[in-house]
Amino acid sequence: MHGRSGLLLGLPGILLLLALVAFPLGYALALSFTRYTFIRPSLAWAGLDRYREVLQDPYFLNALGVTGVYVLLTVGLGLLLAVLLHQAYPLRGFHYFAVSLPMLIAPVGVGLIWKMILHPELGILAYLFGGRDLLGNVQTALLTLALVDVWQQVSFAALVLLAALRSLPQEPLEAARVDGATP
Known part of the structure; x- marks a missing residue:
């Protein structure tokens, strides 16, 4: 029943x-x-x-490549952050907070914040790059958008990968240390 x-x-x-x-x-x-x-x-x-037809379309292949770059940046940086946060050190709690912060901001808020940071006349990055419009330039627009998106998404990837690292059994790691393995 x-x-x-x-x-x-x-x-x-x-x-x-x-x-x-x-x-x-x-x-x-x-x-x-x-x-x-x-x-x-x-x-x-x-x-x-x-x-x-789709696999021969240059626009689709370009979009596939750009998506691959986004995924590699997000997962790669997320894995790097997860491995760093997995270590024991004094400021780890603060770094958990700092890594989680971009994920806590709504995507609309992230867009507005970065719009002001990247503004060609008022933005701090435009000032630092000598008045260059990073979003209005064909050479820098894609990289700039990728970095903004990765900035927000990498925290989610890092926390998921960190949870995976924390769930690994400790016995094989301890056995490896006993056998003389180094990090």
Whole structure:
């Protein structure tokens, strides 16, 4: 009886999850194999043609590369911060707070703060870089946006990776130290 009552209690949540996530995802996947567009809604079979087109599109490949840079920066810096915070040192509590702070600010607030910092006439970074408009320059705009986004997102990655480091069993590490392993 307990198994059935648990299933009945969980059923509304499962149905809601299926309705809001699984169905739209499956429907979008099914449409990706057709020639359906909003202008010409046709369910004519296209097979893998659309996927071939996307993989040959230079804009898609550029977006994929930019996304890869964002992910590598975020995860790489997050892992570095997590490893540093995993060590025992006197100011670790303060550094937990400092790393968590960007994550606590709403993305809209982060955008407004960085908009003022990067403002071409009033911003501190424009002043430090000799009046350069970092967001208005083709060479610096992507890197500037990437650093702003990574600044906020790296704290989440660091805390998740730190939790993973903390959950590792200590016995293999202690055994390695006994065997003479160094950090």
